Amino acid sequence: MSPGAAGSGYSVVMPTIGRPCLRTALESLAAALGPEPEKIVLVDDRPGGGGGLPVPDVLADRVAVVPTGGRGPAAARNAGWRRTRTPWVVFLDDDVRVGAGWRDELIADLESAAPDVGGVQGRISVPLPEDRRPTDWERGTAGLATSRWITADMAYRRAALVETGGFDERFPRAFREDADLALRVLADGWRLERGIRRTEHPVRPAGPWASVRAQRGNADDALMRRLHGADWYERAGEVPGRRNRHLGIVAAGAGALALGLAGRRRAAALLAAAAAGGVAEFAAARVKPGPRTAREIATMLATSAAIPPAAVWHWARGTVAARAARPWPPEPRVLLFDRDDTLIRDVPYNGDPSLVEPMPGARAALDAARARGLRIGVVSNQSGIARGLLTAAQAHAVNRRTEELLGPIDAFEVCPHGPADGCGCRKPEPGLVLRAAGRLGASPHECAVIGDIGGDVAAAHAAGARAVLVPTERTLPAELSGARRAADLREAVSMLLDGTGGELWREG
Numbered sequence: 001m002s003p004g005a006a007g008s009g010y011s012v013v014m015p016t017i018g019r020p021c022l023r024t025a026l027e028s029l030a031a032a033l034g035p036e037p038e039k040i041v042l043v044d045d046r047p048g049g050g051g052g053l054p055v056p057d058v059l060a061d062r063v064a065v066v067p068t069g070g071r072g073p074a075a076a077r078n079a080g081w082r083r084t085r086t087p088w089v090v091f092l093d094d095d096v097r098v099g100a101g102w103r104d105e106l107i108a109d110l111e112s113a114a115p116d117v118g119g120v121q122g123r124i125s126v127p128l129p130e131d132r133r134p135t136d137w138e139r140g141t142a143g144l145a146t147s148r149w150i151t152a153d154m155a156y157r158r159a160a161l162v163e164t165g166g167f168d169e170r171f172p173r174a175f176r177e178d179a180d181l182a183l184r185v186l187a188d189g190w191r192l193e194r195g196i197r198r199t200e201h202p203v204r205p206a207g208p209w210a211s212v213r214a215q216r217g218n219a220d221d222a223l224m225r226r227l228h229g230a231d232w233y234e235r236a237g238e239v240p241g242r243r244n245r246h247l248g249i250v251a252a253g254a255g256a257l258a259l260g261l262a263g264r265r266r267a268a269a270l271l272a273a274a275a276a277g278g279v280a281e282f283a284a285a286r287v288k289p290g291p292r293t294a295r296e297i298a299t300m301l302a303t304s305a306a307i308p309p310a311a312v313w314h315w316a317r318g319t320v321a322a323r324a325a326r327p328w329p330p331e332p333r334v335l336l337f338d339r340d341d342t343l344i345r346d347v348p349y350n351g352d353p354s355l356v357e358p359m360p361g362a363r364a365a366l367d368a369a370r371a372r373g374l375r376i377g378v379v380s381n382q383s384g385i386a387r388g389l390l391t392a393a394q395a396h397a398v399n400r401r402t403e404e405l406l407g408p409i410d411a412f413e414v415c416p417h418g419p420a421d422g423c424g425c426r427k428p429e430p431g432l433v434l435r436a437a438g439r440l441g442a443s444p445h446e447c448a449v450i451g452d453i454g455g456d457v458a459a460a461h462a463a464g465a466r467a468v469l470v471p472t473e474r475t476l477p478a479e480l481s482g483a484r485r486a487a488d489l490r491e492a493v494s495m496l497l498d499g500t501g502g503e504l505w506r507e508g
């Protein structure tokens with residue numbers, strides 16, 4: 001993890017497929033008491049786009065609509081938060097209704113978060129009918145109230161999102177993509193907390209076969225198992241569910257069919273009875289806590305027979321699809337290095353190429369990145385130009401000498417301004433990183449910045465790029481605390497190369 005930026009400035013990101021409930025969600029946000037979000041990003045994930053979204057007038061000046069064309073909620077949320085600049089990003093679903101004091105409560109949640117808290121969850125309530133017992137579907141939705149880290153209302157620190165690459169876009173639906181992100185944020189060394197703000201999540205209307213369609217989530221469980229190991233359930237506070245029992249029912253049913261075809265009627269009948277018994281037990285377990293109307297009982301009987309084969313099919317399909325899945329995020333395409341005290345020894349305001357001396361391991365680190373096909377840039381503050389201590393031509397000559405010693409560098413981005421000039425490029429501002437990314441044909445989230453001070457890390461995070469700090473004895477203790485750190489440039493590059501960078505070094 002890296003230290004969280006100070007402040008409680010926040011943006012709201014809400015993916016939507018244009019459901020009517022969006023209006024209610026936005027109206028509740030507009031009506032809530034407390035500081036307004038700096039920005040509200042509505043991510044329009046309707047496959048064909050569509051008409052305008054129902055934005056209340058009072059919010060219109062801070063709403064940005066980003067179309068994503070049906071790539072699913074994980075990709076939509078990434079597109080949304082990457083349009084923000086605030087230290088906190090709050091993800092809300094488009095079918096929630098935030099509480100009357102939500103904005104004030106949110107600020108309290110964010111201000112009380114310690115620097116190592118990467119995310120704060122809202123308190124979800126699911127209103128259920130008071131005059132009867134809840135149906136199976138309603139009970140399923142009510143489970144959201146106790147789920148951990150669900151994005152119905154989840155605030156993340158920008159630094160935590162940048163460092164983990166945000167949501168894994170291989171999760172195609174609103175299922176498990178939130179638990180996956182939370183587990184990666186925790187693995188990165190952050191803590192996650194539950195806040196005080198309150199949000200209501202009503203039960204959506206659903207047809208009788210919704211529980212069967214929901215079995216597609218078994219494919220996402222298979223991807224979770226591949227990415228996080230078999231014990232991910234416990235770490236995510238989930239229960240494993242009935243998959244093993246479903247497997248037993250399907251095996252018994254398939255066995256009965258095979259034996260029947262082979263003419264072994266007695267054995268086939270026994271296995272068929274076992275499968276039917278399994279379905280009956282499953283149906284009874286779902287009927288018992290419910291309203292027990294004729295309609296609910298009929299729905300439970302029919303779907304309880306259909307769910308086991310659907311669950312097993314989607315689990316098998318997902319296991320095959322996930323068998324070679326690599327960790328998220330993909331490795332960067334571009335490495336951007338600070339220059340002084342990262343690639344070459346810092347000689348203050350140096351304009352003399354003969355004084356350029358590489359840092360230990362710099363050449364090997366750059367060569368390894370080049371061998372991997374990565375593009376390389378340098379992002380360097382040179383305030384000596386503004387101070388009149390060296391010329392732009394001298395800074396350029398030092399850059400040329402750096403290339404002679406370290407090999408070809410695809411882009412140099414230099415800020416010539418001083419601290420008082422108020423430019424947007426001097427680190428910790430993001431300008432140099434954004435410019436270098438643009439010149440190298442990459443999005444900021446496809447870049448990683450390696451530097452020796454907190455300003456390098458802050459510039460990377462402000463731009464949306466990952467960062468690794470390689471401290472020197474001149475790095476301040478405050479810049480070290482909690483930063484993602486490497487002992488030297490080799491280790492920094494290894495860390496960024498998909499965890500497999502170590503192999504590159506053995507060759508040399």
Ligand SMILES: [Mg+2]
Nearest residue numbers: 338340341452
């Ligand atoms: Mg430096």
